[in-house]
Amino acid sequence: MAYHSVREAMAAFRRAPGLAVLSAMSIGLSLFVLGTFGLVTYNVEVTLRSIERRVEVVAYLRDDVSAAQLEVLQNDVGSFPEVENIDHVSKFDAIRDAMQDLEEFREVFTDLEVNPLPASIEVQLKSEYRDPESVERVAELIALYPFVEDVRYGREWVEKIYQLRRLGGAVAAILGIAFAVVAILIIGTTVRMAVLARREEIIIMKLVGATDGFIRRPFLLEGFITGLAGGLLALLLTYGAYLAVNGSLIDLEWLPPLWAAAGGLAGGVLGLAASDAALRRHLITYA
Amino acid sequence: MIKLINVYKEYPRSGLALKNVSFHLRKGEFAFLIGPSGAGKTTVLRLIHMAEQPTDGEVRVSGYSSGRMKRRDIPKLRRRVGMVFQSFRLLRDRTAAENLAFALEVTGARRSEIKGKVQRLIAQVGLAARAGAYPEELSGGEQQRIALARALIHDPVVLLADEPTGNLDERASRGIFDLTRDINSAGTAVLMATHNLDLVRRYPQYRVIELADGAVVYDSVGETSEPNGVS
Ligand SMILES: Nc1ncnc2c1ncn2[C@@H]1O[C@H](COP(=O)(O)OP(=O)(O)OP(=O)(O)O)[C@@H](O)[C@H]1O
Numbered sequence: 402m403a404y405h406s407v408r409e410a411m412a413a414f415r416r417a418p419g420l421a422v423l424s425a426m427s428i429g430l431s432l433f434v435l436g437t438f439g440l441v442t443y444n445v446e447v448t449l450r451s452i453e454r455r456v457e458v459v460a461y462l463r464d465d466v467s468a469a470q471l472e473v474l475q476n477d478v479g480s481f482p483e484v485e486n487i488d489h490v491s492k493f494d495a496i497r498d499a500m501q502d503l504e505e506f507r508e509v510f511t512d513l514e515v516n517p518l519p520a521s522i523e524v525q526l527k528s529e530y531r532d533p534e535s536v537e538r539v540a541e542l543i544a545l546y547p548f549v550e551d552v553r554y555g556r557e558w559v560e561k562i563y564q565l566r567r568l569g570g571a572v573a574a575i576l577g578i579a580f581a582v583v584a585i586l587i588i589g590t591t592v593r594m595a596v597l598a599r600r601e602e603i604i605i606m607k608l609v610g611a612t613d614g615f616i617r618r619p620f621l622l623e624g625f626i627t628g629l630a631g632g633l634l635a636l637l638l639t640y641g642a643y644l645a646v647n648g649s650l651i652d653l654e655w656l657p658p659l660w661a662a663a664g665g666l667a668g669g670v671l672g673l674a675a676s677d678a679a680l681r682r683h684l685i686t687y688a
Numbered sequence: 689m690i691k692l693i694n695v696y697k698e699y700p701r702s703g704l705a706l707k708n709v710s711f712h713l714r715k716g717e718f719a720f721l722i723g724p725s726g727a728g729k730t731t732v733l734r735l736i737h738m739a740e741q742p743t744d745g746e747v748r749v750s751g752y753s754s755g756r757m758k759r760r761d762i763p764k765l766r767r768r769v770g771m772v773f774q775s776f777r778l779l780r781d782r783t784a785a786e787n788l789a790f791a792l793e794v795t796g797a798r799r800s801e802i803k804g805k806v807q808r809l810i811a812q813v814g815l816a817a818r819a820g821a822y823p824e825e826l827s828g829g830e831q832q833r834i835a836l837a838r839a840l841i842h843d844p845v846v847l848l849a850d851e852p853t854g855n856l857d858e859r860a861s862r863g864i865f866d867l868t869r870d871i872n873s874a875g876t877a878v879l880m881a882t883h884n885l886d887l888v889r890r891y892p893q894y895r896v897i898e899l900a901d902g903a904v905v906y907d908s909v910g911e912t913s914e915p916n917g918v919s
C-alpha cells in the first residue's frame with residue numbers, strides 16, 4: 402500500500418515535472434519572503450534583547466545611609482522575584498565613574514571639596530520582568546525605603562522597546578499568515594490540477610472499490626513533497642540573502658537551528674494541509 | 689440479495705427519476721432491465737452500486753443497506769458488485785493486463801497474487817494473447833471483455849451491466865452476451881440494462897424488468913405487488 406502511494410506520487414512528478422518544479426518554486430518564493438522577514442524579526446529581537454538587558458532600576462541613596470540599612474535594602478531587593486542582580490555603587494565609585502566617563506568635566510570634579518554624587522544600587526531585572534509594569538512596580542517598592550532618595554529607570558525606553566517588540570510580533574504574524582495562505586493556494590491549485598489530470602484513474606479506483614484513504618494518499622504525499630521542496634528552497638534563498646547582506650550592509654545573526662528546521666518543515670505541512678483541502682473539495686463523487 | 693424497496697430518486701434539476709421502484713434480484717439470477725431512454729435504468733444501477741442514495745425507500749445489497757451505509761463501507765460493497773458500461777472505461781495509458789492489475793493494486797492486493805489473478809481472468813475472457821495491448825489497439829468487443837474481467841476481479845456476487853453491447857456490432861454483441869451468460873452460470877447474478885430487445889426476446893428464460901418514466905411497468909417474475917416479501 403505504501404509502495405503504491407510512493408510510486409503514484411513519483412509517477413505524478415514524472416508525468417508533469419514542469420508543474421512540480423513550478424509550484425515548488427512558487428511556494429519557495431512565498432516562503433522566502435516569510436524567511437527574510439523571520440530573519441529580520443529575529444535580528445530585531447536579538448538587538449532589542451541586548452538593549453533591554455541594559456534596562457535597570459537605579460535607587461539613589463541618602464548620604465546618611467548606614468551600612469546596616471544598605472545591607473537590609475540589598476537583601477530585601479535581592480529577594481524580589483523580578484530581580485536578577487544588584488550592584489552597589491558607593492559615592493566614591495560614582496565620582497570615579499563620572500570622571501572616567503565625562504573627561505571634559507574631570508577638572509570640575511577634581512576641584513570639588515565634597516563629593517556631590519550619591520551612592521546608589523543598580524538593580525537588573527530578569528528578562529521576563531523587563532516589561533513596563535514590572536519595572537515600575539519594582540521601582541515603586543524600592544522607593545518606599547526611607548533612606549532611598551530617588552528611583553530612576555528609563556521609563557520611555559522601557560515602554561518604547563516593549564511597543565517595538567509587540568509591533569514586530571504583530572507584523573510578523575500578519576505577514577506570516579498572508580504568505581502561508583499564498584503557499585496554501587499554490588499547493589492547492591497544484592493538487593487540484595493533479596486530481597483533474599488523473600480524474601479517470603480516480604473514477605476507476607472508486608468503481609473497483611478503492612478506499613478513500615488509498616485514493617488520497619498519493620496526492621497527499623505529492624503535496625507534502627512539493628511543499629517540503631518549497632520550504633527547503635526558501636531556506637536556501639533566505640540563507641543566500643543572509644550571506645549577501647551580512648557583513649557588507651549590517652551585521653546579522655543567522656536563525657537558530659530550530660527556527661530554520663521549523664521553517665523548512667512548515668513547507669511540508671502546508672503542502673499536506675493544502676492537498677487535504679483540495680482533495681476534500683474534489684473527490685466527493687464518482688461519475 | 690439485491691432488493692429495492694419503494695425506492696424514489698429525485699435529482700435536483702430534473703425531478704423524479706424513479707418512482708416507487710421495488711424488485712428483488714436473487715442470488716445467481718439473470719435479469720434484463722429495459723425501457724426507453726430516460727426511464728431510469730442507469731439510475732437503478734447507480735443506486736445498487738451506492739453511487740447515489742435513494743431520496744426515499746431503501747436499497748439493500750448483499751447485507752448492506754442504503755440507509756445505514758457508512759462511507760467507509762462503500763468500497764467493501766463495490767468489491768461485491770462488479771460494473772461495466774457502454775463506454776468500457778479502461779485507462780488508455782495502460783495495457784489490458786495493467787488495467788486489471790490496477791484494479792487489484794488500488795484495492796490493496798498483495799503484489800505476489802496480482803500477476804496470477806490477472807492472467808487467469810484474461811484467459812477467462814479469451815484474451816490471453818492480447819494481454820499487452822493498449823485499449824486503442826483492441827476492438828470494442830475486446831475492450832468490453834477486459835472491462836468484464838475487471839468487474840470480476842473481486843469475485844462479485846452480482847454483475848451490473850449498463851448497455852454493455854451498446855457500442856458493439858451484432859457479432860461482438862453476441863460474444864459479450866455469451867460471456868455474461870458464462871459468468872452467470874458460474875454463479876454470479878447479472879442485472880443488464882439494455883435497449884437490445886432482440887436479445888431479450890431470444891432468451892425468454894431470463895427475467896425482464898421494464899421501466900417507463902421511472903416506474904416498474906412490467907416484471908416477468910411478477911414481484912412488483914409484494915415489494916416487502918421475504919428474501
Ligand atoms: N446526475 C443526474 N442529475 C440530474 N438528472 C439526472 C441525472 N442522472 C439522470 N438524470 C435524469 O434521470 C432520468 C433517468 O435517467 P437514467 O440515466 O437513469 O435513464 P436511462 O434509463 O439509463 O436512459 P438511457 O437509456 O438513455 O441510458 C432522466 O430524466 C435523466 O435526465
Ligand SMILES: [Mg+2]
Nearest residue numbers: 729730731850
Ligand atoms: Mg442509461
